[in-house]
Amino acid sequence: MHTTYPPKPELQTNLSAKNNRWLIHLALFGVLFYFFFDQDIVYVAALLLVLLIHELGHYTMMKVFGYKGVRIYVIPLLGGLTTGEKTQYSKREWLAVIAAGPLPGIVLGLLIFFINTKLQMPNLKTLWTTFLAINVLNSLPIYPLDGGRIIELLWFREDSLYRFIFGVVSVIGLTVLILFLSSPIMLIIPFSMVLNLVQEWKRYNIRKVLRQEQISYLGDYTEISDQQYWTLRDVVLMNNPEKFPDAEAGKYQYSVLEPILIQEVRNLLVFKYVGRFYLIERILYMLLYLAMLLIPIAVVLY
Numbered sequence: 001m002h003t004t005y006p007p008k009p010e011l012q013t014n015l016s017a018k019n020n021r022w023l024i025h026l027a028l029f030g031v032l033f034y035f036f037f038d039q040d041i042v043y044v045a046a047l048l049l050v051l052l053i054h055e056l057g058h059y060t061m062m063k064v065f066g067y068k069g070v071r072i073y074v075i076p077l078l079g080g081l082t083t084g085e086k087t088q089y090s091k092r093e094w095l096a097v098i099a100a101g102p103l104p105g106i107v108l109g110l111l112i113f114f115i116n117t118k119l120q121m122p123n124l125k126t127l128w129t130t131f132l133a134i135n136v137l138n139s140l141p142i143y144p145l146d147g148g149r150i151i152e153l154l155w156f157r158e159d160s161l162y163r164f165i166f167g168v169v170s171v172i173g174l175t176v177l178i179l180f181l182s183s184p185i186m187l188i189i190p191f192s193m194v195l196n197l198v199q200e201w202k203r204y205n206i207r208k209v210l211r212q213e214q215i216s217y218l219g220d221y222t223e224i225s226d227q228q229y230w231t232l233r234d235v236v237l238m239n240n241p242e243k244f245p246d247a248e249a250g251k252y253q254y255s256v257l258e259p260i261l262i263q264e265v266r267n268l269l270v271f272k273y274v275g276r277f278y279l280i281e282r283i284l285y286m287l288l289y290l291a292m293l294l295i296p297i298a299v300v301l302y
Contacts, residue, residue, distance in 0.1 A: 008229035009258050011221055025074035026052065032076050042123050046130040051080050053108065054101045054135065058082035061100035065093050077185055087220045090274045091153055095285060098149050099292070105135035106296050113300065132296045139293045142177065143170035144193070150289050154282050159207055159270045167197050203268055206239055218272045221265070229265060236264045 026048060034044045055072045059082050062070045067084030074080045082101075109131030116124040139147040148170055156163040171190045178186045210217050215231060216224075224232075230252050237249040247255040255261065277285075 004252075005226040005230045006252055006254070008224070008226045009254065009262055011262065022072040022074050022080075025076060026080075029074055029076045036077065040126075042126050043130065046127045047134070049127075050105055050130050050134045054105050054138070055080040055082050057100040057102075057104045058097060061097045065089065065097065078189070087222055088274050091277055092275070094273070095150065095153055098146050098153070099289075101146050102135040102139045103292060105131045106139075106292060109135065110296055110299060132300065136293065136296055137177075139289075140173075140177070142173040143167055144189075145174075147289070147293065150285075154277065154285055154289075158273075159204065161204070164197065164201060164204060167193065167200065171197065199267070202239070206235060206268065207270070210235065217268055218270055220271065221262070221269060224269070232265045232268055233261055236261060236268065240264070 029051070030044050030048045033047065034041070051074070055074075059070055059072055062082065062084040065086070067086045070082065070084035072080060072082050109128045112124055112128035112131065116128060138145050139150075141151045142148045143152055143166060148166075152163060152166060156166055171193050174193070175187065175190045178184070178190070207217055215235075216228060217232065234249040237244055237247055244255075244257055244261065247257055247261065
């Protein structure tokens with residue numbers, strides 16, 4: 001019996017929306033940080049500059065590679081995030097986007113450090129220490145920090161048990177780091193990571209079944225067929241009956257919960273990068289990553 005599948009729902013995007021609020025949120029970040037953590041206007045100004053340059057690094061590289069809807073978000077007291085959309089890109093390209101965040105700040109921090117070895121100006125010292133501290137911390141091999149994203153990209157497949165284990169280790173490492181820095185408000189990040197890991201473990205097991213049934217889950221939402229959408233939607237419904245009581249697997253008609261189901265299907269999909277890393281490339285990029293992380297530490301300690 002031949003089954004006719006309705007067209008998959010259109011993905012609603014808002015790529016044309018103006019990204020004009022992040023500077024206001026950046027200012028709010030500074031005001032809150034000043035009153036809650038450190039009432040040193042020079043340090044707060046340096047922190048905002050570091051955050052600005054870091055996110056603009058990601059933003060610029062995404063623009064260079066033709067990402068659509070590139071946006072910067074600043075979350076007061078927590079940090080920044082830059083997002084964009086593109087249906088196909090390589091691991092090399094994504095590696096460049098990730099590194100473009102901490103690398104400019106580390107280079108600027110080292111430059112200001114060497115300039116200040118002769119000038120010995122307190123404000124410049126605040127500037128270079130902030131540049132290096134924030135960006136070196138961000139380069140640590142802990143997900144979702146940029147360093148953790150680099151490690152994950154180089155060494156773990158998009159859908160593997162090792163990637164999940166790395167996520168668990170990252171939660172532990174990030175929690176220890178936050179407690180060491182005495183920033184309890186930041187514990188919201190590892191807490192949200194735990195919730196995401198629970199869902200990712202569930203998706204990992206679902207994908208194992210999909211592989212056994214030879215059902216493809218690779219690709220972007222825009223690339224999958226109507227049949228793939230409704231098949232994966234059925235899988236989502238069968239594994240989450242309590243979450244979608246009003247939608248029925250095998251019944252191919254749109255539900256009022258369709259926007260949520262679309263997102264669940266997207267979460268189940270695994271992005272397929274164009275091309276692949278060769279081992280020698282991984283080793284080379286790993287050495288460059290270690291240089292980015294360790295050189296500023298060595299220079300300052302020396």
